[in-house]
Amino acid sequence: MxxxxxxxxxxxxxxxxxxxxxxxxxxxxxxxxxxxxxxxxxxxxVPAIGQLTQAIVAEIGGEDAKYEKAFKEIEEELGSGNFNIETILSNLEQKFLFIGKATLNSLNKQEFEELICKIKKGVRDKVSVHLKDGKIVDKDTVxxxxxxxxxxxxxxxxxxxxxxxxxxxxxxxxxxxxxxxxxxxxxxxxxxxxxxxxxxxxxxxxxxxxxxxxxxxxxxxxxxxxxxxxxxxxxxxxxxxxxxxxxxxxxxxxxxxxxxxxxxxxxxxxxxxxxxxxxxxxxxxxxxxxxxxxxxxxxxxxxxxxxxxxxxxxxxxxxxxxxxxxxxxxxxxxxxxxxxxxxxxxxxxxxxxEPSIDDTVNLNLYFDEDAHFDSKEKIAEEKTGKEIWTGKGAFILxxxxxxVKFLNSMVNENEIKKLGENVKK
The missing domain is CATH 3.40.50 (Rossmann fold)
Structure with missing residues (x-):
C-alpha cells in the first residue's frame, strides 16, 4: 500500500x-x-445473494430430487465459492441454448426451462417483502x-x-x-x-x-x-x-x-x-x-x-x-x-x-475511529488504554x-440554523 x-x-x-x-x-x-x-x-x-441462493436451492431441490441432483452437479462444476443465483442462472441458460435433444445434469431441455422458471419465481417471491399474508404491509412496518x-x-x-x-x-x-x-x-x-x-x-x-x-x-x-x-x-x-x-x-x-x-x-x-x-x-x-x-x-x-x-x-x-x-x-x-x-x-x-470531543460527535456520523483492521494486539492495547492514536479507522457511509442517518443529520442542522436566523431578525 x-x-x-x-x-x-x-x-x-x-x-x-x-x-x-x-x-x-x-x-x-x-x-x-x-x-x-x-x-x-x-x-x-431483501435477502443477500448468499442467503437468497441457499433458500431457493433448498426449496426447489426439496420439491424434486432431479433438481436437487442438478444443483449439486452444477455446484461441483462452478465450485462452492462461485455458486450463487447469478452463476446458476447463467449456467442453466447457456445449457438450455445448446442442449437440443440431449440431457445435461440429468435434465432435458424442457426440464432446464422449468428449472429456470422456478428460480426466477423464487427470486420474485423473496423480494416481495412488501406483502404480509397477501396484503401490503401496514404503516407501522413502513x-x-x-x-x-x-x-x-x-x-x-x-x-x-x-x-x-x-x-x-x-x-x-x-x-x-x-x-x-x-x-x-x-x-x-x-x-x-x-x-x-x-x-x-x-x-x-x-x-x-x-x-x-x-x-x-x-x-x-x-x-x-x-x-x-x-x-x-x-x-x-x-x-x-x-x-x-x-x-x-x-x-x-x-x-x-x-x-x-x-x-x-x-x-x-x-x-x-x-x-x-x-x-x-x-x-x-x-x-x-x-x-x-x-x-x-x-x-x-x-x-x-x-x-x-x-x-x-x-x-x-x-x-x-x-x-x-x-x-x-x-x-x-x-x-x-x-x-x-x-x-x-x-x-x-x-x-x-486528532478530533476534539465536540468534533467526534460529527465525525462519528461518517467515520469510525475505533474500527479495527489490524492485529489482535492492537485491540488488546485499546482495552488496556495503551493504544496510540493513528488517525486510521473506517469510513462508514x-x-x-x-x-441515511448522515443525510438526515444535515436536515436537523439546517433547521437549527434557520431558527437562529429567525431569532436574530
Whole structure:
C-alpha cells in the first residue's frame, strides 16, 4: 500500500456542501446493498445473494430430487465459492441454448426451462417483502424502513432540482418509503387503470420538474409486456413480470425497452453540468451500467460520481478492477471502508489531526475511529488504554443505513440554523 492518504473530514465537508447546495443536480444509484439495510429488527430487508441462493436451492431441490441432483452437479462444476443465483442462472441458460435433444445434469431441455422458471419465481417471491399474508404491509412496518427515513430527507431538503433515484432493485421498499412520506415521485409510467411506460417522458428533463424520480433500471415487480397493445404496463406482480435477472443475459436484456430508456436517463443525467451521482449498495459489477457511467463522464461537463463502496470484509486494493476505473478517471471517486481513490490517487483514510470531543460527535456520523483492521494486539492495547492514536479507522457511509442517518443529520442542522436566523431578525 502506498504512502498517500486521504483525510475523510476534508472530503465530507465537500459532500455536505454538495448536498446542501440547491444548484447541484443530485442523483443516487442504489444496488442490492440498500435493500439489506436495517433500522432495527422490525425493518423489512431483501435477502443477500448468499442467503437468497441457499433458500431457493433448498426449496426447489426439496420439491424434486432431479433438481436437487442438478444443483449439486452444477455446484461441483462452478465450485462452492462461485455458486450463487447469478452463476446458476447463467449456467442453466447457456445449457438450455445448446442442449437440443440431449440431457445435461440429468435434465432435458424442457426440464432446464422449468428449472429456470422456478428460480426466477423464487427470486420474485423473496423480494416481495412488501406483502404480509397477501396484503401490503401496514404503516407501522413502513415507519421502520431505512427507505422511509431516506424519503424523509428528500421531503425536508430544499433544492431547485428534484432528487433522481436509480436502482437495480426490483422490490418496493423505496416506493413504500416515498408514499408513506407523501413524496410525489415519477417512475416512467403514465395513467391509472393500465399505467403504461412512457419512454418520451423519461428522456425529457422538463417533464414533472418538481417531482422526485425513481428509475428502476433492472425492472420492477409488476412490470409486464402487453402483447395486445405492445406496451410495457404496470399491473399486479405475478410470474410474467419482466425483470433483468442476475445472469449473463442481463447485458443483452439491458438493450431492450424499457431498460434502454432508463439507462439513457442515467447517461443523460451525468451529461448535465453540476450533476453528482452517489452510489451506495452498488457493487460496480454490472458492466452495462459501468460503461454508461464512464462514457457519460467523458463529455465536457462538471459532473462527478462518488462511489460509496462497501468493502469492509474484503477491502479494496490498488490493483482491483474498481480501483483501476477510478485511477483512470478523475471524475470518479471511490470511498471504501479503509481506503479511497480520489483524484486518481489511491490512499488510506487517515485523519490529519486528532478530533476534539465536540468534533467526534460529527465525525462519528461518517467515520469510525475505533474500527479495527489490524492485529489482535492492537485491540488488546485499546482495552488496556495503551493504544496510540493513528488517525486510521473506517469510513462508514457505504452502509445505506449510515448514509441515511448522515443525510438526515444535515436536515436537523439546517433547521437549527434557520431558527437562529429567525431569532436574530
Amino acid at each position: 502506498g504512502e498517500f492518504s486521504h483525510d475523510p473530514s476534508e472530503y465530507i465537508r465537500g459532500i455536505q456542501q454538495i448536498l446542501i447546495s440547491d444548484k447541484k443536480k443530485i442523483g443516487f444509484l442504489f444496488g442490492a446493498g440498500s435493500s439489506l439495510a436495517k433500522k432495527n429488527e422490525k425493518s423489512l430487508t 415507519v421502520e424502513l431505512v427507505q422511509t427515513d431516506f424519503a424523509n430527507w428528500i421531503g425536508q431538503a430544499e433544492r431547485k432540482f428534484p432528487i433522481e433515484i436509480f436502482t437495480t432493485n426490483y422490490d418496493f421498499l423505496f416506493e413504500l418509503g416515498l408514499e408513506h412520506k407523501e413524496i410525489a415521485y415519477y417512475d416512467g409510467f403514465c395513467g391509472s387503470l393500465r399505467a403504461f411506460f412512457n419512454p418520451e417522458s423519461v428522456e425529457d428533463f422538463t417533464f414533472l420538474t418538481n417531482q422526485t424520480k425513481l428509475w428502476k433500471i433492472h425492472g420492477s415487480l409488476g412490470w409486464h409486456f402487453d402483447k395486445d397493445t405492445e406496451k410495457i404496463l404496470r399491473v399486479n406482480p405475478d410470474d410474467k413480470d419482466i425483470l433483468i435477472y442476475p445472469s449473463t443475459l442481463k447485458y443483452k436484456d439491458s438493450k431492450k425497452q424499457p431498460y434502454e430508456s432508463l439507462l439513457d436517463r442515467l447517461s443523460n443525467f451525468l451529461k448535465q453540468d453540476d450533476s453528482i451521482l452517489i452510489t451506495c449498495g452498488y457493487s460496480w459489477g454490472d458492466e452495462h451500467i459501468n460503461s454508461r457511467i464512464i462514457s457519460a463522464l467523458k463529455t465536457n461537463t462538471t459532473s462527478h460520481v462518488i462511489g460509496l463502496f462497501h468493502d469492509k470484509s474484503n477491502p479494496i486494493d490498488e490493483g482491483s478492477p474498481l480501483a483501476k476505473i477510478a485511477k483512470d478517471n478523475p471524475k470518479i471517486s471511490i470511498y471504501g471502508s479503509r481506503c479511497a481513490i480520489i483524484g486518481c490517487k489511491f490512499g488510506e483514510w487517515v485523519l490529519k489531526s 457505504s452502509d445505506f443505513g449510515m448514509l
